[in-house]
Amino acid sequence: MLLENLNHVKNKIAEALSKRTEPKETGDTVTLVAVTKNHEAQVITDIQALGVMNIGENRVQEAKHKQEDLGHNGTWHLIGHLQTNKVKQAVELFDIIESVDSSRLLEAINTEAEKKDKVQDILLQINIAGEEQKSGFSPDEYEEIKNSLDAFKSIRIRGIMVIAPLTLQDAEEARPIFKEAYQYFCQLKGLRSHIDYLSMGMSGDYHIAIEEGANLVRLGTTLFGERDYSKN
Numbered sequence: 001m002l003l004e005n006l007n008h009v010k011n012k013i014a015e016a017l018s019k020r021t022e023p024k025e026t027g028d029t030v031t032l033v034a035v036t037k038n039h040e041a042q043v044i045t046d047i048q049a050l051g052v053m054n055i056g057e058n059r060v061q062e063a064k065h066k067q068e069d070l071g072h073n074g075t076w077h078l079i080g081h082l083q084t085n086k087v088k089q090a091v092e093l094f095d096i097i098e099s100v101d102s103s104r105l106l107e108a109i110n111t112e113a114e115k116k117d118k119v120q121d122i123l124l125q126i127n128i129a130g131e132e133q134k135s136g137f138s139p140d141e142y143e144e145i146k147n148s149l150d151a152f153k154s155i156r157i158r159g160i161m162v163i164a165p166l167t168l169q170d171a172e173e174a175r176p177i178f179k180e181a182y183q184y185f186c187q188l189k190g191l192r193s194h195i196d197y198l199s200m201g202m203s204g205d206y207h208i209a210i211e212e213g214a215n216l217v218r219l220g221t222t223l224f225g226e227r228d229y230s231k232n
């Protein structure tokens with residue numbers, strides 16, 4: 001089942017790449033992050049056995065428990081909102097924090113990473129659609145910080161993360177947001193070195209995201225089925 005789902009995803013990724021009308025600055029390969037939140041730790045072992053080494057979790061505590069069970073294999077991505085009081089643990093547990101959404105968080109991550117002699121990879125999450133409930137830098141906040149990022153010596157900014165509104169009827173409606181996100185990526189890449197990731201696309205819309213330049217997609221449901229939230 002999992003193998004079938006993974007093969008389906010791989011085909012869909014290849015198909016989306018072939019639909020691009022022009023070469024993208026994000027390159028022509030896509031990294032798949034398997035989103036294992038709200039699933040048993042075992043699914044991490046299963047998907048890694050199939051060669052998918054990038055794991056996405058949205059809560060620090062859950063990732064901690066899973067790493068206590070399984071150890072830390074592959075590359076762990078934090079994709080959920082991070083509270084400043086969890087930063088210390090997040091820096092210990094995650095190879096890349098995709099959901100950095102405030103200058104306060106940048107400062108806190110920088111401080112903890114420096115203490116650990118680590119350079120923490122991160123993505124800047126931008127709330128392009130301007131949704132009120134959604135975290136992310138607003139476009140205005142982003143404009144303010146984007147030229148002062150060199151101050152954070154223990155952080156390496158690798159790119160941009162975007163979540164399309166979950167309320168859309170049709171994935172096609174997310175296309176303008178993905179197009180805009182790609183513009184943000186290109187601009188940031190022009191400003192800084194080490195910019196290589198544009199993380200966008202979830203189970204419902206990753207094919208559109210890839211057509212528009214995503215090179216990192218975060219997939220849960222389409223790989224593992226529906227999440228069971230009753231266990232929380």
Ligand SMILES: *Cc1c(COP(=O)(O)O)cnc(C)c1O
Binds near residue numbers: 201218221222
């Ligand atoms: C849960 C989650 C995903 C995966 O969503 P699916 O629709 O199950 O693929 C991707 N990105 C973020 C930020 C998430 O919280």
